[in-house]
Structure formats: structure tokens, C-alpha cells
Amino acid sequence: MQLSVVVPTLNARDRLARALDALGARLPDAEVLVVNGPSSDGTSGLVRDHPAADVLLELPERNLNASRNAGFAAAHGDVVAFVSHGSVIREGWFDALDGAIAGGADVVAGPVHRSVSGGVTTEACEEDDIAGRDVTYFDGGNVAFRREVLEALDGFDEYLETGAARDAAHRLAGMEYEVTWTPAFAVLRTDGDDVADRMADDSDVPAWGLKYRALGYRLAKNYGLRASVAWRAARHALSDAKDAALRVVGGDEALSSWVRNGRAVVTNVVAGVEDGLAARRQDRSPRRNPNGASSRMDRAMSRYES
DSSP: OOEEEEEEESSOHHHHHHHHHHHHHHOTTSEEEEEEOSOOSSHHHHHHHOTTOOEEEEOSOOOHHHHHHHHHHHOOOSEEEEEOTTEEEOTTHHHHHHHHHHTTOSEEEOOEEEEETTEEEEOOOOEEEETTEEEEOOOTTEEEEEHHHHHHHTSOOTTOSSOHHHHHHHHHHHTTOOEEEOTTSOEEEETTOOHHHHHHHTOSSOHHHHHHHHHHHHHHHHHOSOHHHHHHHHHHHHHHHHHHHHHHHTTSSOHHHHHHHHHHHHHHHHHHHHHHHHHHHHOOSTTOOTTSGGGGTTOOOEEEEO
16 A cells, blocks of 8 residues: 555644654654645744655645645555644554455545543544435545545545535435544644634635535535425524523623624525535536635645655
8 A cells, every 4th residue: 555644734843743753753654744734833844844844735725625735646655644734643543543444435534533621532423314314424634545536536625614524424425435433543723723623714704604604505515405304404403502501690701792693694605505506407417516725726836845
């Protein structure tokens, strides 16, 4: 197995250093590609000097999925993994991946252990049945694909500012690829420290708006207009609205904030559904990805190799 590891990053120099240290110690033979958004904290210098990094790609875009796709397009491995800049691969990560790939896995995913006071929390496998598809979700910061599967998927959907890994899980299920969940394929991540969070913080859309635009988009794009799918989105919204209302009653959130977030949910669900249906018409193939890696072959970026 020839492994490439793509590490998207944005303004996380110290955390990235720990991630690269672990990759260098535990994956000495892997190709490591760091894709740097427009960082302003000395990330570029760190990567150029770090012995574990083979390639540095500099992008002007604050888009996690653009970074993922740029790294995938530049990678040479027959297996391409994605690791968050805030994640440290654990002992046994490579052996778990190697065993799963040797066993015929299309995609390998595993838990994200998050540091908390007194220990760590562990992310469990999440599965769902949607419109006849058995969907296995995964964290986009700890996943590996056979190259031919990632090419068939055309990478991640760059329309999405959040939730692109969940979108990819739907598309993989629709294309009848399986995600193999392997507990030993694990990373340790500082809770809340992720490049997706940093890029989303720079968005003009409120956090709830981003979440529900992504939800409406991926459901409409992958399944079209179905009553069962619409109910799924409504159920998510009602659950969040109930939790927020309880915070208002308890004095932890202002009523004006609850109203503002509710408005953001409604407007962004509608926008996401409209854009998802447009994307569904634009790419009628099973991969459902009109904004994938192949659509950005003219991407502006700088490349540096060690």
C-alpha cells in the first residue's frame, strides 16, 4: 500500500506541529501533503522546515473542501487519507488501515478521541437508513479512501462549508461503496479544534444557518424531493428549536437570539434545498458532485516540495 496523507490547515501552527510530529514518527514512509489556507501565523515556515511534510500547497481559499480536493489532486498514493490539523494519529492507526485495505475495504474510518478533563471521549460509529440506503457516516478528519473510490466520488463537494463528509457518506452509499469502521484507526483531537470550525467562523452565515443550509443541500441533492427526507430535516430543526427554547426559559439564551437563529434555519434550509436540487440536475450521475475536484483543475495555488 502506498499511502498519502492530506492535512488541511488554517492558523493552527502549534497544533499542526503536533499532528506532523505523530505522522513523522508513525508513518515514516507515507507521503504527507499539507494544504494551507491563507494562514497568518507562520504555518508556511513550519511546514517547510518540518521533516514529516513532503509537499506544501498554499491556497487563497478559506474552504476546507477545496483544501481536501487540492491535496487529493496532488497526492500520488493508491490510498489517500485525510487527517485534521488538530489530530494526532494513535498507535496502531497504520496497522488498522493496512489490514482493512488488505481485506478489501473501500473506505476506512475510525473514532476521534477528544481530550476532556480526566480522560478522553470516544466517537462511535454512526449509521442510518435513508430512502433505502445504508449510510455509514465518518469524520472527514480521520478517513482513508482507495484512490479509485475517491476518484469515482470526485472528492468532496466544495459548495459545502460544513457537512461535506456527511454528504460524501450519502454519495458513497448511493454508489454502493462501503465504509469500514475500524476502532483501532483512531486519532486524538483537542475538542472543538478543527479547521472546519475555523473556516466556518469566517463565514457571513450564522452557525445554525450553515448547518441547515448544508442539511437541505445534501438531502435535496442526494435524494430529491421526498416526504420522508423533508420530515428528516424538519425533525432536526424541531429538536434544535426545542433545546434552544429550553435555554431561553432557563435564562441561558435571549429570546431575540432564538428568533434570529430560527429565521436563519428557515431561510438557509430553503436556500440549501434550492441549490441542492440545482446540483442534482447539474450532475445526474450517481456521484452527485458538480462541485468536485475535477471541476477545479484551474485552481490557483502554490506548491513547495521538501
